[in-house]
Amino acid sequence: MESFVTAFDTTVDDALFWLSDHAAFVFDGIRALLEGLYDGILWLLMLPPFWVVAVISGLIGWRVLGTGFGVVGALGLIACAAMGLWPETMSTLALVVAATAIALAVGLPLGVLAGLIPRLDGALTPALDLIQTLPPYIYLLPAIALMGYGPATALIATVIVAMPPAIRLTSLGIRQTRTEFLELGDAVGASRAQMFFKIRLPFAVPSIMAGINQSLMMAFGMVVIAGIVGSGGLGETIYSAIRTLDIATSINASIAIVVLTMLLDRMTQAAARTK
Amino acid sequence: MMQFNPGAVLAPAVDWLNANFHGFFAQVTLVIEALLGAIEAALMTLPPFAVIAIVVIAAFAAAGLRLAILAACCLGFCWLTELWQASMQTIALMLVAVIVAVAVAVPLGILAARRPAIEATLRPILDVMQTVPPWVYLIPAVMIFSLGRVPAIIATIVYGIPPMLRLTTLAFRGVPHDLRELGQAIGARPRTILWKIEFPAAKPTMLVGLNQCILLSLAMVVLAGLVGAGGLGAEVTRGLTRMEMGLGLRAGLAIVAVAILVDRLSRSALDRGRGPHKSA
Numbered sequence: 001m002e003s004f005v006t007a008f009d010t011t012v013d014d015a016l017f018w019l020s021d022h023a024a025f026v027f028d029g030i031r032a033l034l035e036g037l038y039d040g041i042l043w044l045l046m047l048p049p050f051w052v053v054a055v056i057s058g059l060i061g062w063r064v065l066g067t068g069f070g071v072v073g074a075l076g077l078i079a080c081a082a083m084g085l086w087p088e089t090m091s092t093l094a095l096v097v098a099a100t101a102i103a104l105a106v107g108l109p110l111g112v113l114a115g116l117i118p119r120l121d122g123a124l125t126p127a128l129d130l131i132q133t134l135p136p137y138i139y140l141l142p143a144i145a146l147m148g149y150g151p152a153t154a155l156i157a158t159v160i161v162a163m164p165p166a167i168r169l170t171s172l173g174i175r176q177t178r179t180e181f182l183e184l185g186d187a188v189g190a191s192r193a194q195m196f197f198k199i200r201l202p203f204a205v206p207s208i209m210a211g212i213n214q215s216l217m218m219a220f221g222m223v224v225i226a227g228i229v230g231s232g233g234l235g236e237t238i239y240s241a242i243r244t245l246d247i248a249t250s251i252n253a254s255i256a257i258v259v260l261t262m263l264l265d266r267m268t269q270a271a272a273r274t275k
Numbered sequence: 276m277m278q279f280n281p282g283a284v285l286a287p288a289v290d291w292l293n294a295n296f297h298g299f300f301a302q303v304t305l306v307i308e309a310l311l312g313a314i315e316a317a318l319m320t321l322p323p324f325a326v327i328a329i330v331v332i333a334a335f336a337a338a339g340l341r342l343a344i345l346a347a348c349c350l351g352f353c354w355l356t357e358l359w360q361a362s363m364q365t366i367a368l369m370l371v372a373v374i375v376a377v378a379v380a381v382p383l384g385i386l387a388a389r390r391p392a393i394e395a396t397l398r399p400i401l402d403v404m405q406t407v408p409p410w411v412y413l414i415p416a417v418m419i420f421s422l423g424r425v426p427a428i429i430a431t432i433v434y435g436i437p438p439m440l441r442l443t444t445l446a447f448r449g450v451p452h453d454l455r456e457l458g459q460a461i462g463a464r465p466r467t468i469l470w471k472i473e474f475p476a477a478k479p480t481m482l483v484g485l486n487q488c489i490l491l492s493l494a495m496v497v498l499a500g501l502v503g504a505g506g507l508g509a510e511v512t513r514g515l516t517r518m519e520m521g522l523g524l525r526a527g528l529a530i531v532a533v534a535i536l537v538d539r540l541s542r543s544a545l546d547r548g549r550g551p552h553k554s555a
Contacts, residue, residue, distance in 0.1 A: 005357050009521025016520055082279030133538045135494035138511060138527040145520045221408040225498060228515060238410060242502065247289055247418050248282030254411045255281060258403075265406045 016145055031152040034098070038151050042094035050081040053090075057263065064270040073267075076259035083252045085234065089260060092233035095151060095223045096264070099158035100216050106159075107166030107215065108208070114167060115174025115204070124171075128164040136161045136222050144229050154231030158222040165214035173207025174200055209272030216268055220261050234260075289418045304425045311371050311424060318363040323354045326363075338543035345539055349532035358507065358529045365506035365533060368496045372428050373489055376435035380488070381481075384443025385469075394444060401437045409434055409495055417502050427499030435492040442484030446477035482545040489541050493534055507533070 019027075045053065058074025080089045114121040139157040147153040177200045185195045227235025234253045241250035293300070318326060327350045335343035353362040387394040412434050416426035450473050458468040500508020507530050514523020 004355060005525070008356065008525060009519075012521040012524050079279055083281070130535075133490060134531055134534050135497040137494065137498045137500075137508065138530050140515060141511065141520075141523050141527045144515060144518075145524070217406065221410075224408040224410045227410075228501060228512070235410065238414065239501070242414065242417060245417075245421075248280065248286040250414050250418075251282035251285050252280065254414050257411055258407055261406055261408060262403070 019146065027146050031147050031150070034152040034155045035150070037102075038094055038098045038155060041098050042091055045090045045094055046087070050086045051078065054078045054081070061263070061267060064267055069266065073263050076263060080256045080259055083256065085237065085252060085256045088232075088234045088237050088253070089256050092223055092235065092257070093260060095154060095158065095226075095231060095233055096216065096219045099155050099162055099219045099223065100212075102155070102159045103162035103215050103219065104166055104212060107163045107211075108170055111167040111170025111208075111211070112174055114171040115200075121171055121175075124167065128168060131160065131164050136218075137225060139222070140226060140229050149230035151231050153229045154223060154226030154235075157226055157229075158219050161222040162215040162219040165218060166211045169207045169211030169214065170204065173204030173211075176207065177203045206272060209268070213265065213268040213272055216264055217261070220257075220264070224257060292419065300419055303429075304420060307371070307425050307428050311367055311428070314367040314370055315364065318367055319360065323350075323359050327351060327354065334540065334543075338540075338547070342539060342543055346536055349536040352532045353529045356525045356529055358510065358526060361505070361507045361510050361526065362529055362533055365493075365496055365508065365530075366537075368424065368428060368431070368499075368504060368506055369489070369492050369537070372431035372435055372492045372496065373485075375428075375432045376488055376492065377439055377485065379432070380436045380439035380484075381443050384440045385447055387440070387444045388447035397440070401441060404433070404437045409498055412495070413499060413502055422503040424504050426502055427496060427504030430499060431492050431495040434495045435488045438487040438491060439481075439484045442480050442487070443477070446480035446484070447473060449480060450476045479545065482541070486538065486541040486545060489537050490534070493530075493537060497530055 054074045054077035057077055058070045060070075061073040062070030077089075080086060110124070114124050136157075139160045140153065143153040143156040147156065181199050181203065182195070185199045190198065223231065223233065224235040224238070227233070227237070227239040230236065234257050237253040238250050238257075241247075241253060321329075327347060330350060331343045331347045334346040350362075353359055383393075383397070387397050409430075412430040413426065416430040416433075420426040420429060454472050454476055455468060458472045463471070496504065496506065497508040497511065500506065500510070500512040503509070507526050510526035511523055511530065514520060514526060
């Protein structure tokens, strides 16, 4: 028994050493790429002063959800800044945006393919089931083993968690196109590309938007958890505040997280509804 | 620039709560520790192979050979990797949280299905609860109950309530009207209608809620390793923070085993719950 556990642990350590000796350039490359994406988005978000971002968010909120939401949203973001958590709030947002962007870049095409090819859908479903069954916390393990501390690890774990809803709901949307409309397309002699872009895709848009909203929310949950691996942002603020039992800071950071989450969730949901 | 620091205002409020309601929080802690202790004792006094045997036989009786083999593999893995104790702690934490969450959510859900006013008040609260990231639930719990298993359980209960509540409401709202009228026509009392007509008809949807509640609770219990809840989550946290990757991966795989096991067990209950309805 003892020997099995020791053997397991040494094998894992050896394998990781071997990987870091022989494949370091691969992981360093991925790491540099991910951190570059994250830094770029963060740079863009930090470029204007906080009140410009708040006013722009307020305007978007006003357009999609009405005056009340716009005002509350803008005030919420200004409150984040007034609590002295603006840089952390923006780096959390940058992580979420970067992770969701990667997840969608992979998930949407895969979802479209799965919607068109039933066999691919059948192969993907058990994998997606498994990913969604496991507690998100454990996805940090392989990421940290290969990438070490930092935002890149947080991004990888977050992408894994955020991808399944995008794939699932895109595939569902594509498959749900009503037969009459497909037949109509056939009858008027639509080409395959026309069939896809003019008939299937427009019908799938509500479902795809719902998938994007869910991906975003999963990404939020994970990015905050990833504070433990040094992701930066509000998650790390809360993690260190809890460890030092600094109640005031952890309350402030939680408020900032709630503000940011509600803002993004309501906005993307509203966008899904209006389409 | 103006300063805004709600934390500085709320922190003394939390201190005040802790000072003045210490007795109440101590009571809650005592009750939860007792419940947890009983379940843990039940899981850990028996030797591992006995527990495995019981679960495997139960799985075989309930759902057949495939589930029994799966249960044997999952629990066997936890045992072989010397994480038996941690696995049982995690399962005990999860069980207690699920039991309390269901006990709170089911009556509330039934009430919400009957009274639209209650549903209208609950819905925005549930919306917010399901949007907020799980981490945030741990913070108020830690403030009041400090570190350890009790704040973990409290946060897990709160996190597990929304899906169960929502699906219970949905299930009871979906009970066909003619079934209820049939009950009234044959002169059944409201209680009989609830137990003999509404519950059986609502069962499949409620079991979906239970499955979700169990999986979310497991996720939260694992995450609560961060606040000293013990169990497999604590092992993963140790692996992550000390870079002991062997330990971390072993604990991670044990969590995978536990998650698959509880998911399949609750889903097999679901399939059986659905069975008679298909044939009916």
